[in-house]
Amino acid sequence: FGYVSMGSVHAGGVDYEAVRKAIADTLEDESYDDGSLGPVLVRLAWHASGTYSKKDGTGGSNGAKMRFFPEAFHGANNGLSVARNHLARIKKQFPEISNADLWTLAACVAIEEMGGPEIAWRPGRTDDNDGKLCTPDDRLPDAAQGADHVRAVFGRMGFSDREMVALIGAHCLGRCHENRSGYKGPWTRAPTTFSNMYFTELVGNRWTRKNWDGPLQYEDPTGELMMLPADMALLHDPAFAVVVKEYAADEELFFRDFAAAFAKLLELGCDFDGPSTTTKAVTAAGVV
Numbered sequence: 001f002g003y004v005s006m007g008s009v010h011a012g013g014v015d016y017e018a019v020r021k022a023i024a025d026t027l028e029d030e031s032y033d034d035g036s037l038g039p040v041l042v043r044l045a046w047h048a049s050g051t052y053s054k055k056d057g058t059g060g061s062n063g064a065k066m067r068f069f070p071e072a073f074h075g076a077n078n079g080l081s082v083a084r085n086h087l088a089r090i091k092k093q094f095p096e097i098s099n100a101d102l103w104t105l106a107a108c109v110a111i112e113e114m115g116g117p118e119i120a121w122r123p124g125r126t127d128d129n130d131g132k133l134c135t136p137d138d139r140l141p142d143a144a145q146g147a148d149h150v151r152a153v154f155g156r157m158g159f160s161d162r163e164m165v166a167l168i169g170a171h172c173l174g175r176c177h178e179n180r181s182g183y184k185g186p187w188t189r190a191p192t193t194f195s196n197m198y199f200t201e202l203v204g205n206r207w208t209r210k211n212w213d214g215p216l217q218y219e220d221p222t223g224e225l226m227m228l229p230a231d232m233a234l235l236h237d238p239a240f241a242v243v244v245k246e247y248a249a250d251e252e253l254f255f256r257d258f259a260a261a262f263a264k265l266l267e268l269g270c271d272f273d274g275p276s277t278t279t280k281a282v283t284a285a286g287v288v
């Protein structure tokens with residue numbers, strides 16, 4: 001492991017292999033949603049990180065700011081207490097790891113355990129002690145909007161068109177919950193498997209407006225699968241659509257691009273001293 005930043009691996013004496021295993025061993029929960037906490041853990045890391053603004057360097061996963069008022073109560077974060085509470089139990093077993101490291105590591109482990117690519121991850125985030133650095137409630141994307149909004153929000157984080165499409169491919173996982181976002185249903189029929197099925201469903205179906213009392217969303221001909229207006233924007237915007245079709249045709253390419261973009265997302269606004277490494281390489285270093 002000569003290339004691993006042993007400095008940061010050693011820092012704090014955290015047994016990352018044990019943390020990793022504790023996360024992996026507790027993902028399955030038959031009583032919850034589709035049987036796995038994986039999707040909601042991925043959403044927690046994304047919402048913790050996606051507040052970043054390259055304009056002033058505010059936001060991002062460092063600090064684990066969503067533990068505090070007002071960020072915990074931002075509408076976009078509805079339901080994420082499930083993920084925060086789950087990881088708080090793991091944190092009790094491993095008090096040395098920061099919440100900010102634990103939240104981001106948990107998403108990487110979840111993606112890998114659900115069949116996705118290995119994600120480069122490194123420790124070194126610290127926790128804030130109060131909500132003073134919480135960002136305003138306007139940083140995360142609005143599902144009711146289209147391509148211009150998606151570009152504005154992800155552009156503020158510093159992502160390219162291609163990275164935006166790759167990241168939103170995480171909607172292969174999980175589902176919408178009426179009591180959290182107002183929207184309802186999963187994007188794929190295998191919502192606990194990381195795959196390129198979000199893209200194959202997006203290009204492979206005729207999507208129509210769902211006829212219901214809820215907010216505008218789209219459904220496939222069976223009525224079982226859904227797309228948000230912001231998802232449909234990836235199909236209707238010509239530049240996004242080129243990438244959507246590439247990922248629908250080539251899962252390996254999607255995995256590669258997603259892994260790179262997700263690693264970048266988790267590090268926005270974080271100031272590390274060592275080089276990045278993979279979760280497995282860090283955790284393989286074991287007790288340090």
Ligand code: HEM
Nearest residue numbers: 039040043046141142143167170174175176177180181230
């Ligand atoms: C779920 C919107 C991008 C990962 C959701 C939900 C909405 C949403 C409305 C449903 C929440 C609920 O009711 O529980 C959006 C919009 C995006 C976006 C508008 C960008 C335009 C992303 C990105 C990721 C992501 C970049 C990760 C890289 C997830 C996951 C779920 C989810 C895993 C499922 C959560 C669960 O099953 O509990 N998203 N999202 N999303 N989102 Fe996104």
